[in-house]
Amino acid sequence: MDLEVNIERECNGFLLQVSFRASHKTLGILGPSGSGKSMTLRCIAGLEAPARGSIVLNGRPLFDSSRGISVPSRKRRVGFLMQDYALFPHMTVAHNIAFGLRKLPRTRVREIVNGQLERFQLQGLEARYPRQLSGGQQQRAAMARAMAIEPEILMLDEPLSALDVHLRSQMETLLVEALSAYRGVSLYVTHNLEEAYRISEEIVVLSQGREVAFGPKDEIFRHSPTFTVARVTGCKNFSRARVSAPGFVEALDWGCRVRVCPPIPEELEFIGVRAHHLTFTAGPGAENAFPCELVRSVEGPFRMTLFLRLIAPNAPAGHHHLQAEITRENWAALQDHPLPWLVCLPPERIMLLRKETDLQRPDALP
Amino acid sequence: MPSNTDPILISLETSATATLIIFFLGLAAAYWRVRSGTAASRLMDALFVMPLVLPPTVVGYLLLLLLGRGGPAGRALEALGLNVLFTWPSTVIAATVVAFPLMYLSCRGALQQTPSGFAQAARTLGAGEWTVFWKITLPLAWPGILAGTVLAFARALGEFGATLMLAGNIPGRTQTLPIAIFFAAEAGEMRQALAWVLVTVGISAVAIGLLNAWGRVGAAGTVLSRRG
Numbered sequence: 001m002d003l004e005v006n007i008e009r010e011c012n013g014f015l016l017q018v019s020f021r022a023s024h025k026t027l028g029i030l031g032p033s034g035s036g037k038s039m040t041l042r043c044i045a046g047l048e049a050p051a052r053g054s055i056v057l058n059g060r061p062l063f064d065s066s067r068g069i070s071v072p073s074r075k076r077r078v079g080f081l082m083q084d085y086a087l088f089p090h091m092t093v094a095h096n097i098a099f100g101l102r103k104l105p106r107t108r109v110r111e112i113v114n115g116q117l118e119r120f121q122l123q124g125l126e127a128r129y130p131r132q133l134s135g136g137q138q139q140r141a142a143m144a145r146a147m148a149i150e151p152e153i154l155m156l157d158e159p160l161s162a163l164d165v166h167l168r169s170q171m172e173t174l175l176v177e178a179l180s181a182y183r184g185v186s187l188y189v190t191h192n193l194e195e196a197y198r199i200s201e202e203i204v205v206l207s208q209g210r211e212v213a214f215g216p217k218d219e220i221f222r223h224s225p226t227f228t229v230a231r232v233t234g235c236k237n238f239s240r241a242r243v244s245a246p247g248f249v250e251a252l253d254w255g256c257r258v259r260v261c262p263p264i265p266e267e268l269e270f271i272g273v274r275a276h277h278l279t280f281t282a283g284p285g286a287e288n289a290f291p292c293e294l295v296r297s298v299e300g301p302f303r304m305t306l307f308l309r310l311i312a313p314n315a316p317a318g319h320h321h322l323q324a325e326i327t328r329e330n331w332a333a334l335q336d337h338p339l340p341w342l343v344c345l346p347p348e349r350i351m352l353l354r355k356e357t358d359l360q361r362p363d364a365l366p
Numbered sequence: 367m368p369s370n371t372d373p374i375l376i377s378l379e380t381s382a383t384a385t386l387i388i389f390f391l392g393l394a395a396a397y398w399r400v401r402s403g404t405a406a407s408r409l410m411d412a413l414f415v416m417p418l419v420l421p422p423t424v425v426g427y428l429l430l431l432l433l434g435r436g437g438p439a440g441r442a443l444e445a446l447g448l449n450v451l452f453t454w455p456s457t458v459i460a461a462t463v464v465a466f467p468l469m470y471l472s473c474r475g476a477l478q479q480t481p482s483g484f485a486q487a488a489r490t491l492g493a494g495e496w497t498v499f500w501k502i503t504l505p506l507a508w509p510g511i512l513a514g515t516v517l518a519f520a521r522a523l524g525e526f527g528a529t530l531m532l533a534g535n536i537p538g539r540t541q542t543l544p545i546a547i548f549f550a551a552e553a554g555e556m557r558q559a560l561a562w563v564l565v566t567v568g569i570s571a572v573a574i575g576l577l578n579a580w581g582r583v584g585a586a587g588t589v590l591s592r593r594g
Contacts, residue, residue, distance in 0.1 A: 047486050073489035086487035090505045099501075100491030149491060 003044070003153055003185040007053035007063070011039045016209035019053075022185045028200030028217070029189045031232060036209040037189045038083070041155045044187070045080045046073035057152055057185070079151030083158045085142035087130035093117075093141050094126035100149035116144035120174075136167045143178060153185040160195060175199065193234045197221060205232050212356070226356045230272040235351065236323040237278075241271040249352075254322070255315030258288045259347045265354040275305070277349040278324035280334055281342045288347060291340040295320045304331040311340055370558070372538045373546035374565055376457070380542055381522040384461035388518045391462075392469030393511060397499070400477040411474075418467035422527030425464055429532050433459070452534045457542055460528040465521035469514040476510020477503065516577045520570060 006019040016036040020027065029037045042048040044055055046062065049070060055063040062071045087096050097116050101109045117123050120140040130138055139159060146154065159175060160168045176199060179186050190196050196203055196217070203220045205213040205228075213220050213229040224230035227238060239253035243264055249271060250257050260271065281289050291311040298305040304327075307320040315321065322343060326334070334341065395414055399407050417425050433450055434440045443450060450456045480503060488502045504511070526544040533540035535549055543566050550559040 045486075045490050047489070073486070074492045074494055076490070077492075078490055080487070080490045082483055082487060084483060086481075086483040088484055088488070088502060099488065099493070102492075102497070145491070 001058060001152075001183065001185055003058075003187075004054070004056045005040070005044060007040070007043055007050035007055065009039065009043060009048070009050045009052075011036050011209055014209040016040065018204065018206065018209075018211045020204045020211065020214050022187060022202070024183065024185065025201040026179050026186045026188055026199060028196040028203040029187060029206060030191070030193065030196040030203050031206035032191055034208075035206040037191075037206055038157055040206070041080065041157055041187065041189060044076075044153070044155065045078045046071065046076050077149065077152045079146035079149065079154040081139075081142055081146050081154075081156045081159055083161065085130075085138050085162075087138055087142055087145070089130050092127050092129055093122060093133070093144075096130070096141060097145045097148050099145065112148055116148050120144040120178075135163050136171055139163070139171060140174070143175075147178070147182070151184060153187070154179070154182055155187045155189070157189045158191070159188075160190075160192075172199070193221075205229050207232055222351075224272070224351050225354060227270045227272070227353045228356060230270075230351055230353055234274070235272045236275045237321075238270050238272045238353075239321075241268055241352075243268060253316060254290075254310055255312040256290050256310060258345055258350065260350045260352060261347050264352055267355040268352055269355040270353040272351045272353055273322075273345050273349055275323045275325040276303075277346060278322060278326075279344045279346065280324075280326070280330070280337065281344050282337050283342075286342065286344055288345040288350075289342040290345075292322070292343045293340060303327055306331075308341075308343055310343075370537075370546075373541050373543045373562060374569075376454070376539075376541060377523060377543040377566075378569065380454070380457045380461055381519055383458045384465060384522040385515060385519040387458070387462050388466050388469045388522070389515055392466055392514060392518065393473050396470050396473035396477055397503075399474055414470045415467045417463050418471070422464055422525070423531060426460060426528035426531030429460065429463060429528060433532070451532065452536060452540060454533075454539055456533040457529050457540050460532045461522035461525045464525050464528050465518040468517040468521055472510050472514025472517060473507070476507035476514070479510070480506045512577060512580070516574055519573055519577075523566065523570060523573075 001024045003022045005021075007016070009016045012034055014036075016039055018036070018040050029040060031037050039048060043050045044062070050063060050065065052065045053063070054061060054065065057076070060071075061067070061069050062076050063069060087093075088099065091099070094113050094117070097113045098109050101112055104112070113126070117126055120143055122137065122140055122144060125133065125137060125141075130141065133141060139162075156175070160171055163171055172195070179188075179199070188196070188200050190199075201217060202215065203213070203217045204211060205220060207228050212232065213225060220229065221233055224233055224235065230238070239251040241249045241251055244250040244257055247262055247264075248257055248259055249264065249268065251271060258271070292308040293311060295307040295309050297307070303325050306324045306326065308322045308324060309315070309318075310321045324343065395410070399411055399414075420428075430451070431437050432439045433443070433456070435444065440451075450459065484502050484506060485498050488498045493501065524544055525542070526548065529540070529542060530545055535541050535545050537546075541549075543562050547559050547562045547566070550556075550562065
């Protein structure tokens with residue numbers, strides 16, 4: 001089971017260039033809106049044609065510009081769950097599910113439809129029309145329809161974005177179950193970092209049509225290779241950096257010297273640290289602990305976001321240097337700390353971001 | 367009841383035949399226009415709408431040029447031993463040409479407004495273009511297609527200028543209701559004219575009623591789902 005994609009296409013005024021390989025593990029495609037995620041899926045589904053490149057699914061070329069191959073959509077056997085589900089409004093749930101099975105004998109169709117109804121908890125809804133269904137039911141019906149044709153690849157385009165928050169986790173569980181039972185290649189497009197992390201095992205990160213990273217999710221999130229990848233995966237704190245001594249870098253935008261964990265990449269450009277990795281310490285002597293003052297705090301339901309300015313003689317002026325995220329419990333405890341507070345940048349949490357090359361190749365990951 | 371029922375039958379036959387032709391031609395033309403974005407299709411778009419903008423007498427005159435003895439189509443027909451001018455088929459031709467743009471425009475609008483996501487989803491589910499058209503595009507655009515059909519029928523029934531120029535006023539052969547009414551009124555036979563007027567109003571009302579009922583059946587999904 002594998003899919004190899006290597007395509008180029010004009011999209012939203014920039015050049016979409018992606019190249020990745022997916023196997024039976026779910027591959028997440030992560031990127032902000034308008035970064036070319038949906039276009040990538042549409043190219044694989046055959047709804048748009050790439051300008052150049054190739055798409056090979058299980059050894060079968062679906063598209064190859066050099067050989068003039070472009071298999072029509074209907075022969076690609078792709079299960080495509082669109083963002084708005086695209087359930088046919090003039091057909092019942094059962095007819096929607098049966099739509100892709102028109103060539104099979106009637107009894108077989110009934111069997112498959114019943115199986116899908118049961119599998120996606122749609123029993124009793126088979127005679128309803130899509131607009132008589134709730135958002136979650138519509139999505140389950142769309143999944144049932146896409147999977148009824150036993151596709152060789154399953155592509156989900158932001159499947160949870162149209163749902164209410166309380167439905168989302170419920171649907172996510174169902175999707176994870178369906179995906180783990182599914183034997184083909186599956187692609188999961190989202191702009192939500194946590195969703196991408198929970199659902200997929202490998203991740204492609206897109207930014208403005210450019211593929212900035214591709215690799216196992218832990219690599220991407222824990223050791224983001226470049227500034228763009230770190231930012232797309234939600235990192236909030238960055239500073240330009242310069243190596244000052246073995247194991248130490250000068251954080252130019254924070255005005256301090258921090259210890260980092262080697263290896264330090266050649267062409268180090270930035271260091272970054274995620275907001276929830278910052279901690280506070282009461283006593284001095286801790287590693288990478290710097291005095292700071294609170295500029296502003298934003299209260300969330302469970303967590304606090306703190307905007308901090310470092311107090312250092314050579315800290316550049318500016319509104320704030322660091323953004324920290326702590327639980328409300330820790331926030332309560334922090335109030336008792338003597339001023340100035342000491343913010344810690346744990347060395348093992350500091351990401352060393354190298355200068356970006358024009359094209360990030362999968363093998364360029366650390 | 368009018369003593370002479372010939373114009374009623376002729377008008378019904380002419381409008382029905384023209385509407386049948388227009389239904390397929392208009393739908394096909396609109397589908398082609400929506401699917402293809404070529405310069406040729408844009409040019410044809412202007413041509414398809416032209417009969418709606420031009421006065422019917424101008425359309426009639428142009429058709430006379432085309433189908434007459436000197437015209438390109440006329441010569442071809444003559445070679446086959448056919449002459450359509452001032453015969454019943456020419457009433458159908460005039461009605462078809464004049465009413466065509468209404469069907470074309472309605473269908474074009476309806477097809478353009480059908481979200482393309484449904485057809486694309488159908489393609490990924492293995493449907494060929496023929497299946498996509500009949501099972502997805504057509505049912506979704508149905509209300510607009512139906513409206514176009516009703517409008518085209520009404521326009522065909524009321525066609526006067528082009529028909530008169532192309533088919534003349536031959537009682538029992540090319541004399542449709544609007545033409546019969548005009549000549550009856552001209553000749554001062556006001557009772558005869560009134561009878562035909564009432565019949566015309568009746569036919570229009572029945573046609574619209576029938577097609578509306580048909581529309582409800584066609585869009586059964588809509589009706590059913592409102593109940594649930």
